[in-house]
Amino acid sequence: MVSQAENDLLTLVGAGQPAGELLRRYWMPVAIAAELTDEEPTKFVRLLGEDLVLFRDKSGRIGLLGDRCSHRGASLCYGRVEERGISCAYHGWLYDTEGNILETPPERNDAITRSVKQKAYPIRKFLGMYWAYLGPLPTPEIPKYDVWVRKDGQRKIVIHPRLDCNWLQAMENSVDPAHLQILHQELIGQGVKPVSTTRGFTDDVKSFDFEVVSYGIIKHREYINGKTDEHPLIFPNILRQGAATQIRTPVDDTHTNHWHVVFTPTPDGSTVDENEDDIPIEYVEPYKNPPDKRHPEARFRMNAVIGQDHMAWETQGPIADRTTEHLSYSDRGIHLYRKLVREQIERVQQGLDPMNFMRDPNHEMIDTNLYGEAQGVKGDRHPAGLYTAEKQPVKV
Ligand code: FES
């Protein structure tokens, strides 16, 4: 267990909070690019506890501004997009994508246009999504993780329901290999029932271990039949599973968006001419009913692996109370990940770049499949539906 102060340090995402400042060093997906249309050119975005509006002006520029107008606070979500930016619907103050105030109707108040600036953040388009960066300038690069930039296959974006809990619960699950054979036992048995529902398929596993690597943590699992699997955690908020990456984007302290980038390599390694505007998008049905309630008012459906995970993460509470937990030996990956988060928070506090903060736009592609095993689990009891590109040859 940890103290309340330690729990706050690891979980809270607002500006000025230790974890919040760490997370502000990374680009985060905030919207599907195709969601901004001529008919609906604005979209409300909450990221890291900040209320923002994403918009496309009539010159095609994309902006991400503070949602509340600098004049008297009306939402810019209802603003009218124009050639030069977005005009607040209430009194018409006009902002460009940099947050400069261009007009202050009905008068022209130069004192205000010179001294006041609307909060504005950089936006990039990548993989058919808009990504935001809320940290200090200059902006870093979006890391070239292999499954995001490889040319020998196609990607799909899968939007899972928003999680009504803190981001760290989902990430701790990524270094928690013990839960797979128990939580998901009904879905991984391929018709075989475990002898004991308490132990599930745990006894198929000989051992698991963890290794800190340059981009995060690799967890290895070895089965008694000699087969192995591994799921790299890409620091700070991504799980790679098979060739898919699961990105957990903190909305605020108690909500997290869950984006999957699913990469399917070509069987023969041939190159695919992928157009990022044509990447298919899939929206997953809610995992709970009613979808806008928390436990215990909501009931989760347990017929999907990720649905089971959502149940486990959300029922730990909006922010898991780690002052009352009892970690065991099998939780050592969680201990390791928390240590890594703490270390990287300290680096930021010392003015250093944290892990996976990329400055060089021409950096080499990052191999997140160091041991060639992440492509698909090789155990006999393959978790059905968990992996999208099982047992495909890996070419990096
Ligand atoms: S509140 Fe936006 S222009 Fe007045």
Ligand SMILES: [Fe+2]
């Ligand atoms: Fe799981």
